[in-house]
Amino acid sequence: MLDHDRLERAENLWLGVATVMTALLLAGVFVSFLSGTFPQLKGGHAGDAGRQVDPTNLAVTPFATPGLRPSAAGTPADLYIVAKAFSFEPAVVRVPAGQPLSINVTSQDVIHGFYVEGSNINIEVIPGQVATFRHTFTRPGTYNVVCNEYCGIGHQNMVTRFVVTA
Ligand code: CUA
Numbered sequence: 192m193l194d195h196d197r198l199e200r201a202e203n204l205w206l207g208v209a210t211v212m213t214a215l216l217l218a219g220v221f222v223s224f225l226s227g228t229f230p231q232l233k234g235g236h237a238g239d240a241g242r243q244v245d246p247t248n249l250a251v252t253p254f255a256t257p258g259l260r261p262s263a264a265g266t267p268a269d270l271y272i273v274a275k276a277f278s279f280e281p282a283v284v285r286v287p288a289g290q291p292l293s294i295n296v297t298s299q300d301v302i303h304g305f306y307v308e309g310s311n312i313n314i315e316v317i318p319g320q321v322a323t324f325r326h327t328f329t330r331p332g333t334y335n336v337v338c339n340e341y342c343g344i345g346h347q348n349m350v351t352r353f354v355v356t357a
Pocket of ligand 1 (some may be wrong): 275276277296302303304338340341342343346347349
């Protein structure tokens with residue numbers, strides 16, 4: 192009988208532990224959802240809903256002058272990239288290794304892709320939406336960027352690149 196009581200207490204204890212862990216997990220998912228850090232919401236989807244631009248009037252946005260903005264040492268530099276059929280602007284981005292980047296990409300016409308070869312940066316670029324992500328290139332070299340969403344006749348020519356300097 193004693194053993195049975197002990198077992199029941201142990202059972203209840205672990206049931207409680209499992210319940211608390213499940214609650215913490217759900218709370219974590221919920222909080223990351225609210226703060227927009229839920230991974231699948233990055234890249235121009237629901238998490239960026241507040242960051243929209245008029246694709247027919249990029250002239251009134253920072254995308255009017257695509258490229259890298261200067262930043263104070265060690266702080267993320269804003270980079271604006273416009274995707275359009277069938278090119279990216281700017282065609283080349285030069286950036287020093289170790290410079291944190293806040294990369295903003297939008298499309299002025301149809302859906303494009305933004306895939307940086309050899310990295311985990313792979314974004315769907317949707318007209319009207321600003322996809323923003325942070326990245327720091329740590330090693331000098333050339334990193335090709337391709338459009339990997341079929342967007343029309345010139346799709347395969349749609350490339351840009353990062354030239355990361357030492
Ligand atoms: Cu742009 Cu494919």
